[in-house]
Amino acid sequence: MVTPTCRLKGFEILRQEEKTDLETNKVVGHPGLELEFETSFNIVPPVLVIHRNRLPPMVSDKKGTIVLDLDETLVHSSLDPPPPRYDFIVSRNMDGVTINFYVLKRPGIDEFLETISKKYELVVFTAGHVAYASKVLDTLDPKGLISHRLYRDSCKQVRGRFVKDLSRLGRDLRKTVIVDDNPKSFALQPKNGIPIKPFVGDQLWDNELMKLTVFFETCNVFEDMRDTVNQYLGRC
Numbered sequence: 001m002v003t004p005t006c007r008l009k010g011f012e013i014l015r016q017e018e019k020t021d022l023e024t025n026k027v028v029g030h031p032g033l034e035l036e037f038e039t040s041f042n043i044v045p046p047v048l049v050i051h052r053n054r055l056p057p058m059v060s061d062k063k064g065t066i067v068l069d070l071d072e073t074l075v076h077s078s079l080d081p082p083p084p085r086y087d088f089i090v091s092r093n094m095d096g097v098t099i100n101f102y103v104l105k106r107p108g109i110d111e112f113l114e115t116i117s118k119k120y121e122l123v124v125f126t127a128g129h130v131a132y133a134s135k136v137l138d139t140l141d142p143k144g145l146i147s148h149r150l151y152r153d154s155c156k157q158v159r160g161r162f163v164k165d166l167s168r169l170g171r172d173l174r175k176t177v178i179v180d181d182n183p184k185s186f187a188l189q190p191k192n193g194i195p196i197k198p199f200v201g202d203q204l205w206d207n208e209l210m211k212l213t214v215f216f217e218t219c220n221v222f223e224d225m226r227d228t229v230n231q232y233l234g235r236c
């Protein structure tokens with residue numbers, strides 16, 4: 001059923017007389033917008049739904065986008081009591097109670113970010129809340145090597161799970177790779193994902209990020225990075 005509000009919004013869109021590219025659903029003159037047509041046997045004409053990309057247009061000359069999970073991928077966080085090892089503390093106030101998170105950085109994280117950011121646009125996409133994750137990233141990335149941050153409110157809920165829909169980033173999927181310890185997070189674009197071993201803080205000699213650094217150093221020379229991901233994971 002079309003509500004009066006839906007009809008009003010539809011008329012406003014029509015009055016703007018914006019043209020769309022039928023192949024990409026992009027709004028001409030508005031590269032950050034995409035259109036979807038929701039149809040039903042009881043709705044004529046179809047309802048027009050506008051989706052805004054999660055990221056602004058890429059302005060750099062970097063040739064790919066690397067999407068990184070946060071917890072158990074780049075860091076491991078623990079609550080009180082303090083663990084034997086941690087690199088820094090972030091605090092969050094919840095209902096008047098201060099909660100401390102003791103954050104341990106994954107081995108090689110500083111070198112990984114420094115090296116990979118020279119060739120790629122880096123995006124952290126976490127299912128964590130902004131109040132916690134933003135504080136972790138402020139300390140983890142003091143140089144601002146990470147271009148964009150996306151939090152739980154940017155995830156898509158699929159069957160009760162938070163999924164990271166790469167198609168909503170506004171990036172070429174041929175040039176986009178996500179690294180996450182939970183493969184279900186990139187279930188909508190499995191060929192774009194590299195599942196990394198979960199970092200839970202007890203791996204003193206963890207070298208997962210070092211291996212990924214070597215991989216990404218050459219990955220961007222290929223037309224479709226998904227092909228090299230398949231080779232890296234042995235899925236061919």
